[in-house]
Amino acid sequence: xxxxxxxxxxxxxxxxxxxxxxxxxxxxxxxxxxxxxxxxxxxxxxxxxxxxxxxxxxxxxxxxxxxxxxxxxxxxxxxxxxxxxxxxxxxxxxxxxxxxxxxxxxxxxxxxxxx
Amino acid sequence: xxxxxxxxxxxxxxxxxxxxxxxxxxxxxxxxxxxxxxxxxxxxxxxxxxxxxxxxxxxxxxxxxxxxxxxxxxxxxxxxxxxxxxxxxxxxxxxxxxxxxxxxxxxxxxx
Numbered sequence: 001x002x003x004x005x006x007x008x009x010x011x012x013x014x015x016x017x018x019x020x021x022x023x024x025x026x027x028x029x030x031x032x033x034x035x036x037x038x039x040x041x042x043x044x045x046x047x048x049x050x051x052x053x054x055x056x057x058x059x060x061x062x063x064x065x066x067x068x069x070x071x072x073x074x075x076x077x078x079x080x081x082x083x084x085x086x087x088x089x090x091x092x093x094x095x096x097x098x099x100x101x102x103x104x105x106x107x108x109x110x111x112x113x114x115x
Numbered sequence: 116x117x118x119x120x121x122x123x124x125x126x127x128x129x130x131x132x133x134x135x136x137x138x139x140x141x142x143x144x145x146x147x148x149x150x151x152x153x154x155x156x157x158x159x160x161x162x163x164x165x166x167x168x169x170x171x172x173x174x175x176x177x178x179x180x181x182x183x184x185x186x187x188x189x190x191x192x193x194x195x196x197x198x199x200x201x202x203x204x205x206x207x208x209x210x211x212x213x214x215x216x217x218x219x220x221x222x223x224x225x226x
Contacts, residue, residue, distance in 0.1 A: 004158075033214075040218070041202065041218065041219060042216070042218055043159075043204065043206075043216040044216070045213060045214055045215075048212075048213075055212075056212070056213055058213070090158060090159070092159075102147070102208075103149060103161055103164040104149060104161065104206070104214065105161060106151075106158040106159040106160075106161075107158055108157060108158040109157070109158050
C-alpha cells in the first residue's frame, strides 16, 4: 500500500526516558513533517524536512531531534521525556512547497503517554 | 502570524441535511488551503486542496471554496450521511510554507 506509516502506534514510558518514533513514506515525496496534536486536538507543526534538509523548526525544545536518513524516512527522537510531551504525534509528507500541488498526506499517529 | 479559526466548533444534524463548515484565516497571503477529516483515534485524511489561484474544488458530495480577499474558505457537504461524522480540519499554508491548522469542527450526523 502507498502510504505514510509510523511506528509504534502507542508508546507508554516514564518521565526522563529517551524514546524514538519512526516514520516512512512510499509516496515518492521530497518533504516530510512532524506534527503534535495536544489533548485539545490542536494540531501544530514541529518540523519539516525537504530532501533530508531541515526547512521548518517551530521553536520546539531541543530535547526533540528529528533525523532524516533519506528522503523517505523522518524519525523523531525525544530525550528526557516530560509529562507535557504526552500527545499524539503525526508524521506527514508532501511534494515540496514551491511545487504547485503539495497536498499533505498523514500517517496514523503515535500516541505517546508519559507517566 | 497566521491564525486559523473554524466555526462552528461542533455541529449535530439529521441525516440528509446540506452543511456548511467555515474556516477563516488572518493572513490572506496563503499558498494553498487544505481540508481534512479526522476520525476518532485516527490520522488525517485529505479531502480537498485549493491552490491560492483557485476558487473552488469538488469531490463527490464535497465542495470547498476559497476567498482569499476575505480570508475565508467553506466546506460544503451535500446530503449528509452518518458516515460523514468526524472532525473536519482546515489548514492554510502561508507564504513561509508553514501549514497552520484550525481547531476543527466536530460533526455528528444522526440517522
